[in-house]
Amino acid sequence: MALFQPPGHPDNCILRNRFKRGEPVGFRMFVADPSTQKREESAQLVVHVNVAGKTVDIPMRYRATAAQPEREFWVAKWVVPQDTPTGIIRYTVTATDKYGRTGEFRPFEVQASQLTIVD
Amino acid sequence: MTRPRSALLSGVLVAAATIAGGPTIAGQQPAAPAPAQGRGRGAPPPPPEPQAGHPTGKLLIWGDVASFDVPGTLPTHCILTNRFKRGQRMGFRMTAIDGGSGDVENTAVLVAHLKYAGAAIDVPMRWRGVGGFPAAEYPRQPSEMWTGVWVVPADAQPAVLSYTVTATDRFGRTATFSPFINLVSQIAIVE
Numbered sequence A: 001m002a003l004f005q006p007p008g009h010p011d012n013c014i015l016r017n018r019f020k021r022g023e024p025v026g027f028r029m030f031v032a033d034p035s036t037q038k039r040e041e042s043a044q045l046v047v048h049v050n051v052a053g054k055t056v057d058i059p060m061r062y063r064a065t066a067a068q069p070e071r072e073f074w075v076a077k078w079v080v081p082q083d084t085p086t087g088i089i090r091y092t093v094t095a096t097d098k099y100g101r102t103g104e105f106r107p108f109e110v111q112a113s114q115l116t117i118v119d
Numbered sequence B: 001m002t003r004p005r006s007a008l009l010s011g012v013l014v015a016a017a018t019i020a021g022g023p024t025i026a027g028q029q030p031a032a033p034a035p036a037q038g039r040g041r042g043a044p045p046p047p048p049e050p051q052a053g054h055p056t057g058k059l060l061i062w063g064d065v066a067s068f069d070v071p072g073t074l075p076t077h078c079i080l081t082n083r084f085k086r087g088q089r090m091g092f093r094m095t096a097i098d099g100g101s102g103d104v105e106n107t108a109v110l111v112a113h114l115k116y117a118g119a120a121i122d123v124p125m126r127w128r129g130v131g132g133f134p135a136a137e138y139p140r141q142p143s144e145m146w147t148g149v150w151v152v153p154a155d156a157q158p159a160v161l162s163y164t165v166t167a168t169d170r171f172g173r174t175a176t177f178s179p180f181i182n183l184v185s186q187i188a189i190v191e
Helices: none
Strands: A018-020 A024-032 A044-051 A054-059 A074-079 A090-096 A102-105 A116-118 B007-009 B012-015 B018-020 B059-067 B089-098 B109-116 B119-124 B146-151 B159-168 B174-178 B187-189
Touching: A024 A044, A024 A090, A044 A074, A054 A074, B059 B159, B059 B174, B089 B109, B089 B159, B109 B146, B119 B146
Parallel strands: A018 A116, A102 B012
Antiparallel strands: A024 A074, A024 B012, A044 A054, A044 A090, A090 A102, A102 B007, B018 B174, B059 B089, B089 B146, B109 B119, B109 B159, B159 B174, B159 B187
């Protein structure tokens, strides 16, 4: 999890789990094929953010391009709505690939490390 | 059987960081000989027994870094960050998974390798699945997490540091983790 400010911003892409309303929460993921340890490029990923009793689904985008092939990860951004209450926001990430395989990610279960909205 | 936090259903593991393939652990120092900072908990427990069905697939690892400021009541304890000041406790958090089953591979031995001031520092990691940890802080127990700590020296100069984490399990499987490549996301020592 990182702060996804625009490129050039001094804090863009720093690691963080505490965000204020209006700030862009950045999700970055990698998908590995467990039989090879290699990246599974066909994977489709979705972040599921549970906020205020509702689940917001955010599709992730594969970041590598022909010009930047080294960016072998998926990204998504969620801007914290202004009416979001303070506290912990739970999220998961799910994936499916072209073979029909699926997977789910959950962050480490440490309270202080959870995505948290602060004033 | 220890269930993973990152479930692996029908074969695809979703991880939050790069998992490099191949036997890249060759030539790197094993965990046992390297002294760790901030320890003093006595001898480590014996390695756990192999879990039923292991090994299947590859060994997969991933993780992140966090502030391991103590005591645990500090507001910065266990928050995610990649910027650390002198004297601050840099925490490495990892998990290891048996690729075929999706279970935590609790026989894995992990070591973080930090490049600092031209030297390579090995930080052995400790599995948090054994021992009593406060339920309020770790609601999902036993924890699937390995942790290691490095304290930023008092004379450290501001710099960006690189690190990797290597793992090997009782079945001889190995894995190497490298963080996402964005420069701003790398571990940094700041004023």
